[in-house]
Amino acid sequence: MHSDPTLVETHRRVRHEAWAWLLSMVVLAALLLWWALASRANTESRERDRLAVQVRAVEQNLARNIQGAQAALQFLRDETARESAAHPVASFTAHMQALRSAMPGVRSLQWLDASGNVLASSRAEEVGQDQSARAYFRALRGSTETSMLAVSEPHMGSPGVYSLQLSMVVPAPMGGWGGLVTATLDPDFFGAVLSSVRYADDMWAVVAHGRGGV
DSSP states (O other): OOOOHHHHHHHHHHHHHHHHHHHHHHHHHHHHHHHHHHHHHHHHHHHHHHHHHHHHHHHHHHHHHHHHHHHHHHHHHHHGGGSOSSSOOHHHHHHHHHHHHTOTTEEEEEEEOTTSBEEEESSGGGTTOBOTTSHHHHHHTTOOOTTOOEEOOOEEEETTEEEEEEEEEEEOTTSSEEEEEEEEEOHHHHHHHHHTTOOSTTOOOOOOOOOOOO
């Protein structure tokens, strides 16, 4: 029994067309996969670049705030030589209040005597407090390095609120250890700055709180 040549040719053509269609689908799927991967890589690259720019902006913002606080502490350190450590005048408090108002990242400014008592502060309720047990004060007690800006570990300044302390040593009238001028940074401000980098609902920006001595 002989096969019909026409029928055989038809079957062969159908098989060829089926394989050609299948190969086309495989190639199309491969192209779509390549396009998806390339598109994702480009998107991730753009997002990384965008986030890097935002991180640099935040870093510069925070650095300027730290530099501003350091400049304020240097000014206050120098001004202590003009005031009486026993009876700080009202003008010194006014300087602190003006400086603090100009620095949104600073919660308060203080002048501590050699024993750790707050002689003057931008916040009236802090005057007279004993800060001698605080880790930042103990770490610098007795130091004569007046040009160094010391940065404390985060500590709980009030229940549930962590703070970071910037300090500079105040020289005694005859030289040596005379106390500190300090700036307490406001974590709420820095949290707001960090939150400014959020541009998607699945992103978070937080201020990491460590545990310092109190």
